[in-house]
Amino acid sequence: MSVGSFSRMGAVAVLLAVSVLPARAAEYRHPKNVFAVTYDERIWSPDIDASGDFGIQCREDACKGALAGCFVNTQRVVFGSVERIMQGFDGERIARDQMAAFAEQKAALEQKVAGSVSWDRTADVPPQVVLAYAPRQIAGHPVLQAEFRMSMAGQVARYVSYMTAGASHSIAIVCHASEESIAEWRPRFDALMAAFRTPAPKTR
Secondary structure: OOOOOOOOOOOOOOOOOOOOOOOOEEEEEOOOOOOEEEEEOOOEEEEEOOOOOEEEEEOHHHHOOOOOEEEEEEEEOOOOOHHHHHHHOOHHHHHHHHHHHHHHHHHHHHHHHOOOOOOOHHHOOOOEEEEEEEEEEEOOEEEEEEEEEEEEOOEEEEEEEEEEEEOOEEEEEEEEEEHHHHHHHHHHHHHHHHOEEOOOOOOO
């Protein structure tokens, strides 16, 4: 299966702690009702790319300009039930595809900034699997989850990848944060996953 574009995984900055803010829920609904997700708009801001894929980034005023976020890629699977799609996921192959995409993105970004940014190339971290894909349940929904790490221009980041399904679509959600802050961000990424509903409930 195609894991989709990883173009949102650009330069990764060091994350600053997010202030504790009262929750204020917002909702995004996929245009074909594949999924809906609610999120705290005091922390998260939606980011929809040119192809229409949904992403979410930490708001600048909440994160002091640091980068953390997730993006979602969906792919139609004709006559695919959730069970059939989940059974069809090959975690090892998906991880290989993601590693190749990470390596391509890393090379492109570092080539682009090489003339203006310097970093310790002896401490380079190529794309690595930290945790292989394994099944879990999040808010009653089946998920395959894995974790990766790599450096971009000297900044080491972690990527938490979730594979799930709904409404005859495979759904890939990839979240990123700096390695030193990943323990803080994993629960926030899981909270976003718990807020996913597939398919999106119909509006009245």
